[in-house]
Amino acid sequence: MIFDTLIHNATIVTVNPGFEVIADGIIGIRSGIIEVVGKRSRGPLPKAVEYLDAEGGIALPGLINTHSHLPMSLFRGLADDLPLMTWLTDHIFPAEAGHIAPETIRTGTLLSCAEMLLSGTTCCCDGYFLEDHVAEALNETGMRAVLAQGVIDFPAPGVPDPANNVSAAVDFVQKWQGRSDCITPSIFCHSTWTCSENTLKRAKKAAQDQGVLFQIHISETRSEQAEILGRHKTTPIGYLERIGILDESTLLVHCVWVDEKGIELMARRRSRVSVCTESEMKLASGVAPLPAMLAAGLAVGLGTDGCASNNNLDMFQEMDMTAKLHKVHSLDPTVMNARSVLEAATIQAARAIGLSEVIGSLETGKAADLIIVDTNQPHLVPLYHPVSQVVYAARGADVSDVMVQGRFLVRNRKLVTIDIKGVCAAAHQAARKISGKPG
Numbered sequence: 001m002i003f004d005t006l007i008h009n010a011t012i013v014t015v016n017p018g019f020e021v022i023a024d025g026i027i028g029i030r031s032g033i034i035e036v037v038g039k040r041s042r043g044p045l046p047k048a049v050e051y052l053d054a055e056g057g058i059a060l061p062g063l064i065n066t067h068s069h070l071p072m073s074l075f076r077g078l079a080d081d082l083p084l085m086t087w088l089t090d091h092i093f094p095a096e097a098g099h100i101a102p103e104t105i106r107t108g109t110l111l112s113c114a115e116m117l118l119s120g121t122t123c124c125c126d127g128y129f130l131e132d133h134v135a136e137a138l139n140e141t142g143m144r145a146v147l148a149q150g151v152i153d154f155p156a157p158g159v160p161d162p163a164n165n166v167s168a169a170v171d172f173v174q175k176w177q178g179r180s181d182c183i184t185p186s187i188f189c190h191s192t193w194t195c196s197e198n199t200l201k202r203a204k205k206a207a208q209d210q211g212v213l214f215q216i217h218i219s220e221t222r223s224e225q226a227e228i229l230g231r232h233k234t235t236p237i238g239y240l241e242r243i244g245i246l247d248e249s250t251l252l253v254h255c256v257w258v259d260e261k262g263i264e265l266m267a268r269r270r271s272r273v274s275v276c277t278e279s280e281m282k283l284a285s286g287v288a289p290l291p292a293m294l295a296a297g298l299a300v301g302l303g304t305d306g307c308a309s310n311n312n313l314d315m316f317q318e319m320d321m322t323a324k325l326h327k328v329h330s331l332d333p334t335v336m337n338a339r340s341v342l343e344a345a346t347i348q349a350a351r352a353i354g355l356s357e358v359i360g361s362l363e364t365g366k367a368a369d370l371i372i373v374d375t376n377q378p379h380l381v382p383l384y385h386p387v388s389q390v391v392y393a394a395r396g397a398d399v400s401d402v403m404v405q406g407r408f409l410v411r412n413r414k415l416v417t418i419d420i421k422g423v424c425a426a427a428h429q430a431a432r433k434i435s436g437k438p439g
C-alpha cells in the first residue's frame with residue numbers, strides 16, 4: 001500500500017477520545033482520509049508519493065471556527081471601542097448596506113480564508129448575506145465550511161424584499177447540498193430582535209425540512225435579555241424553547257446571559273453552542289458560562305465572530321484568551337485547562353457544527369484536515385507539554401503547513417490556492433470606498 005502523503009517526525013496531538021499524544025509519530029493519508037496515525041516503527045518509513053518531515057513540530061487536527069461572518073474582514077478596524085448597538089446600527093449596518101455586493105463578498109471571503117488557513121483553521125461555520133458568493137469563493141480555496149444564508153426582517157444585500165428572506169435561505173441550501181465535499185449548507189437567523197417570531201419559526205421549519213443546521217445569535221447582551229424578558233416574560237433561551245427552536249440541530253451563538261435553568265434546558269434539548277470569547281470581551285457583552293455549559297455535557301465550540309468585532313480570525317489567540325478569561329473570572333487557575341480549550345477548538349467544535357464524524361480529531365477513517373505547528377522557534381522551546389505549548393505559547397503565525405481533505409492548502413507558510421497579493425490589493429481598494437477616502 002502506498003500513501004498519497006506521509007507526515008513523519010511529528011509530535012501528534014490526536015484529540016481522540018483518549019486524548020493520546022504520540023511522540024515521533026506518523027500520519028499516512030490516502031484519498032483525503034487518514035489511514036494510519038501512530039508511532040513510527042523501526043526501519044524505513046512506509047511508502048508514499050509525498051513525504052512531509054514535520055521536523056519535530058506538533059501535528060494537530062485543523063482548528064474549527066464555529067462562528068464567523070467571512071466578508072466582514074473588510075470591516076476590520078472600521079469602528080472600535082463602542083457598545084454593540086451603536087457599533088452595529090451606526091457603523092456596521094450602514095457599511096453593509098452601502099458596500100456589500102458580490103465583488104466585495106468575494107474579496108472579504110478570500111481575505112478571511114487566507115487569514116484562517118495561515119493561522120491553522122481548516123473549517124468555519126459562517127452566516128452572512130449573498131452567501132452563494134461566499135460559497136463560490138470559499139470553494140475555490142479548498143477550505144471546509146458550514147455556510148448559511150442570513151435571514152433578517154429588513155432589506156438585506158441580495159434580498160431587497162424581506163418577504164423573500166426564508167425562501168432565499170432555502171434556495172441557497174438546495175443549491176449547495178451535495179455540491180461540494182467540503183461545503184455543508186445551513187440557515188442562519190440573525191437574532192430575536194431582527195427576526196419576528198413568524199420568521200424564526202418559518203426559518204427553523206425550513207431548516208428541519210432541509211435537514212440542515214439552524215444558527216442564531218442569542219443571549220449576547222444584558223439589554224437583549226431585558227428586552228426579551230419585558231416582551232415575552234421569559235429569558236431568550238426560554239423564548240426559543242417556547243417557539244420550538246431549541247433542539248440538537250440548532251447552534252446557539254454566544255449564550256453569555258444564560259442561567260443554570262437555561263443551561264439545563266439547552267442540555268435537555270441537546271442544543272449546540274458557539275462561544276466567541278474575544279468578540280464578547282471587545283463588545284463588553286459579558287463572560288459566557290463556558291465551564292458550566294461543558295459540565296452539563298453541551299457541545300460547545302469556540303468561534304471568532306466577524307472580524308469587525310475581534311479583530312482577527314486567529315483561533316490560537318481565541319484559545320489562549322478563553323483559558324485566561326475563565327481563570328480570572330472565577331479566580332480559579334484550574335478552570336478551562338489547556339486540554340478543554342483545545343477540545344473546544346477541535347472535537348467539541350466539530351460536534352457543535354454537526355461534523356464530528358468527519359473532522360475534529362486525528363483518527364483512522366476521519367478526513368485528513370490537519371495542521372503542523374513549527375516548534376523550532378525561541379518562544380516554543382523547550383517543549384515539556386505539547387498541549388500547553390499549543391494553547392499558551394503558540395500563535396497562528398507558527399503554523400507551517402495546513403491540509404484539508406488530504407490536500408495541502410498551506411505549504412511552508414505559503415498559501416497554495418489563494419493569490420494573497422491580489423486579494424490584499426482588492427481589499428485595500430474596497431476599504432478606500434468604505435471609508436469614503438478614495439485614492
Ligand SMILES: [Zn+2]
Binds near residue numbers: 068069253305306
Ligand atoms: Zn456573529
